[in-house]
Amino acid sequence: MTTFQEIYKRIYTSWLGKNIGIRLGAPIESWTGSEVRKCYQPITNYLTDYSQFAADDDANGPLFFADVMKYHSFDDVTEQDMANNLLNVVSYEKGFFWWGGKGISTEHTAWLNLINHIEAPLSGSYKQNSKAISEQIGGQIFSDCWGYLALDKPDIAISLAEKMSSVTHDLNGTEGGKFVAVCIALAWHIQDARELITTALAYLKQDSNYAQLIREMLDFYLQYPNDPEK
Template sequence: MGAIPDDYLERVYAGVLGKIIDRLGPIHYYVHEKFGLPCVVIDDDISGTFTFVRALEEHGLDISPADVGKTWLNNVIEKRNVFWWGGNGISTEHTAYLNLKKKGIPAPESGSIKVNGLTVAEQIGAQIFIDGFGLIAPGNAGLAARLATAAARVSHDGEAVHAAVLWAAMEAEAFVSKDVDHLLDTGLSFVPSGCAIARLITEIRSWTKQDNDWHKTRQKIDDYHGYHKYSGICHVMPNHGIMIMALLYGGHDFDLAMHIINTSGWDTDCNSGNLGCLVGIMLGLDG
């Protein structure tokens, strides 16, 4: 592991602030200011992020999917913790939890395509819960990718795991680089070159250069990778696509990045949480 940056704690704090800031619509305002709401509200993306990373306290740095699965069982209470308890075969996390607790199926089988099917296994959850593993590995994308793989495979498989690993690696690298293309190249180095996530990123990079307008690029993502292209309630591919788009168009400016990702819709709390955390790390508190 490389040297920890002098401003490491500030950068982690900026990443967490970025993750919990959420907005609505084609907006340039914060909801809590406009409607008199609290700035922080309970959300499954946040609870998962800061629960699953406890695997490192419970099992050490060399964690396996089975270890993280035990952390789920140690910390998660069915229908009481803040997850989407949508039922077996519907909610990916609920399905994995039932596999672990009720059926005795350990991780990574608990989240595998073989056990749960492609539709359940490739939903968005692995990506939305992954920020903690990027935050604890400043400048060490390889470590972040390894930990993210172990954590993601408790509940997910396939492209969902690739998306999570790529994002965690980018977050770790964001402690030492503000070059968005470099961050993407770093993330891509930890996923198979021919996987759907990698191909998606190649397409979006090309579209952003052609379009020079995020609205046009958003429409192309919808046309070619929208929800109508995938089964299930909340597939990772469309949401990952608009996150990459918002990073490319707005990664240099936190407010712009948040405006783009929230205005783009789909799973906005998850997408803005991941993007806000990454851009928060990259730009720091001043950003």
């Protein structure tokens, strides 16, 4: 029987790993691999010694979006329930997200839709916001929590992730959210990374660009399995 201590430890180590990645990657966001290697190779520690590290939506999202499940069950929670929770935990254009403006920042655009009574999932849809806005990476970044809440229950994880991702994203943006959540849910029992990714891939829309990209990445890895320079 799985103990609370085991569940706690595995979620904690996963969450710690994500936050290490946030802290490590923030100074080089949008850099190419060759640019990173040119400036920092080899990387043996954090690249910048911050005296303070500001709140980051990569962590804020998974932490606070899960609050909606305090008041709803897996079966009855809706996209609009999740949208209402977002409005409750996100300050008025302060902190949490990048507030880059309507039609520029995906989350800002969806948030403005919500406060102007455009309900989810239309709030994040490509028909409302355009494909360029709706397919950004936020849906993927914010979805860890649904995997943690549904360990070894990928169908529940993917349902929750799809609902929350659709508040702010659509199409491939939503597929990314589903993929991360189902990977985390499956990782409770699947330890091999390739098997995990292949299994999670089966839960996505197979004709989506996102699924095609995952297949291409797997093929590329099989061609160069021990070549980090690639």
